[in-house]
Amino acid sequence: MELLKQRIMKDGHVKPGNIIKVDSFLNHQMDIELMNEIGKEFAHLFADQPITKILTIEASGIGIAAIAAQHFGNVPVVFAKKTKSKNLDGELYISQVESFTRNTVFDIQVSKKFITEDDCVLILDDFLARGKALLGLIDIVNQSGAKFAGCGIVIEKGWQDGGEVLRKKGVRLESLAIIDKADETGFTFRN
Amino acid sequence: MELLKQRIMKDGHVKPGNIIKVDSFLNHQMDIELMNEIGKEFAHLFADQPITKILTIEASGIGIAAIAAQHFGNVPVVFAKKTKSKNLDGELYISQVESFTRNTVFDIQVSKKFITEDDCVLILDDFLARGKALLGLIDIVNQSGAKFAGCGIVIEKGWQDGGEVLRKKGVRLESLAIIDKADETGFTFRN
Numbered sequence: 223m224e225l226l227k228q229r230i231m232k233d234g235h236v237k238p239g240n241i242i243k244v245d246s247f248l249n250h251q252m253d254i255e256l257m258n259e260i261g262k263e264f265a266h267l268f269a270d271q272p273i274t275k276i277l278t279i280e281a282s283g284i285g286i287a288a289i290a291a292q293h294f295g296n297v298p299v300v301f302a303k304k305t306k307s308k309n310l311d312g313e314l315y316i317s318q319v320e321s322f323t324r325n326t327v328f329d330i331q332v333s334k335k336f337i338t339e340d341d342c343v344l345i346l347d348d349f350l351a352r353g354k355a356l357l358g359l360i361d362i363v364n365q366s367g368a369k370f371a372g373c374g375i376v377i378e379k380g381w382q383d384g385g386e387v388l389r390k391k392g393v394r395l396e397s398l399a400i401i402d403k404a405d406e407t408g409f410t411f412r413n
Numbered sequence: 414m415e416l417l418k419q420r421i422m423k424d425g426h427v428k429p430g431n432i433i434k435v436d437s438f439l440n441h442q443m444d445i446e447l448m449n450e451i452g453k454e455f456a457h458l459f460a461d462q463p464i465t466k467i468l469t470i471e472a473s474g475i476g477i478a479a480i481a482a483q484h485f486g487n488v489p490v491v492f493a494k495k496t497k498s499k500n501l502d503g504e505l506y507i508s509q510v511e512s513f514t515r516n517t518v519f520d521i522q523v524s525k526k527f528i529t530e531d532d533c534v535l536i537l538d539d540f541l542a543r544g545k546a547l548l549g550l551i552d553i554v555n556q557s558g559a560k561f562a563g564c565g566i567v568i569e570k571g572w573q574d575g576g577e578v579l580r581k582k583g584v585r586l587e588s589l590a591i592i593d594k595a596d597e598t599g600f601t602f603r604n
Contacts, residue, residue, distance in 0.1 A: 237502065250494065250501070251527040252479060254487040281471035285490065288443060288476035289483075296445040299476065303441065305515065310441070311428065324496065336442045 223263050223398040226376070227411050229256060236404045240381070242349075248376060249282040249348050254289065260398060261290030264346065264374040267396045271371040273297055273344045275337060277363065279330060279355050280304055283347045286376060290346055300337060302330040302359060315365045317358035330358045339367035350375040350397060353384025360393065377401060380412050414454050414589040417567070418602050420447060427595045431572070433540075439567060440473040440539050445480065451589060452481030455537065455565040458587045462562040464488055464535045466528060468554065470521060470546050471495055473539040477567060481537055491528060493521040493550060506556045508549035521549045530558035541566040541588060544575025551584065568592060571603050 235243040247253040273294050278287035279302040287299045303310055304319075305328075313334040320327050337343060343366075345359045356373055363370045372394030378385050380402040388395050403410035426434040438444040464485050469478040470493040478490045494501055497520075504525040511518050528534060534557075536550045547564055554561045563585030569576050571593035579586050594601035 243502075245501070245524060246526065250491065250524055252482075252490045252492075254479060254482045254490065257479065258483075280473075281475060281492065281494075284472060284475040285479035285492075288445060288448065288479050291443075291445045292449075292480075299443045299445065300441065301443075301472065301476075303472075310436070311434075333436060333441055335437065 223260070225256070225259055226399045227409075229253075230377070230399060230401070230409055234409060236406065236409075240379070240404060242377065242379065242401065242404055244377065248286075252285050257286060257289040258292075260286060260376060261293040263398055264290050264344070264396070265293035267374065268294075268344055268371055271344065272342050273371055274341045275300060275343050275368075277302065277332070277337065277343050277345050277359055278347055279359060282349075286348055287346045290374075294344070298336070300332060302332045302362065304328055304330055306331070315362040317361040317365075319358040320352075320354045330355070330362070332362050334366070337363065337366040337368050341366070341368035342371050343368045344371045345373045346375075347373070348376045350378040350384045350388075350395075351382045353382075353387050356384065356388060356393075372396065374398075379404075414451070416447070416450055417590045418600075420444075421568070421590060421592070421600055425600060427597065427600075431570070431595060433568065433570065433592065433595055435568065439477075443476050448477060448480040449483075451477060451567060452484040454589055455481050455535070455587070456484035458565065459485075459535055459562055462535065463533050464562055465532045466491060466534050466559075468493065468523070468528065468534050468536050468550055469538055470550060474537060477539055478537045481565075485535070489527070491523060493523045493553065495519055495521055497522070506553040508552040508556075510549040511543075511545045521546075521553070523553050525557070528554065528557040528559050532557070532559035533562050534559045535562045536564045537566075538564070539567045541569040541575045541579075541586075542573045544573075544578050547575065547579060547584075563587065565589075570595075 569588035
């Protein structure tokens, strides 16, 4: 997605440890117009799928998914929760996820009420690195018996193995920008 | 907001401990059409303020704020972060918040780049109970020197003291539904 790549080049930064900072428009401050262009692009890419529900994970995925859902006929958005809360009860789908940025392992949880075998689920998230969060979300879709339409990712870190792992599993993965290299000289995108 | 009250009566539940469950449309699964009506209502209520930025806190506030921002001329949304992450660096506004649902105290953090004294900030969140999260967000706006337009809340728990505390401080607080009582017989709204 050309507009996104341009924005990453303009406002993105690289921090030591290959940390890509896009906090001015994607995952701390959100540019709502850009979010809508991203949502339109996901809707275009998955136009062949009868999506009934968008699944994401708190926190940064929520804004992207909510805006994108408007371009899928206002389908409901479900966000997996990372912590056990008093607000979460009843029957749950649970999967375990390893976090790269936080150096922890945690359960992600979705109430069984909100994804059923009648659904066709699209998973959306902001970043794909090692793919652990996506694998957890896919596991939850599989537990539910719903049809799994694929994953839409805003930025894929091409030098980490998540994309390869998922594609080898046959997962339909649409990343709007794949960054193959990020260093002090800038960003190199995969074509 | 009549539509919201009707939806709470139709799909909301009360759990022991006065836990209000609105997870089917607000804070686990999100009804995107309802979110847009909520966003329109906030825009109507704060039409007299030259809002330049919406501030919320992860996680449930993010979807509400992102959709609402579209009704404020696509102003950027900033979400305060609850955990220290490798993605968060540079100068930060920090405030301390006590969580009722999670029984913890934690820092919330916002990068100083994203709120400045030139901004007019509207704070949005899904719930108001004891008001601790809002007080932390207001503290951050005050630290920034920005103009503080007020707080828009989807559901206020009228039997907890957050609303009273904030109104006594002179905070402009617009709650779309104030629930004064919630038990097995249903919901009682403040007029």
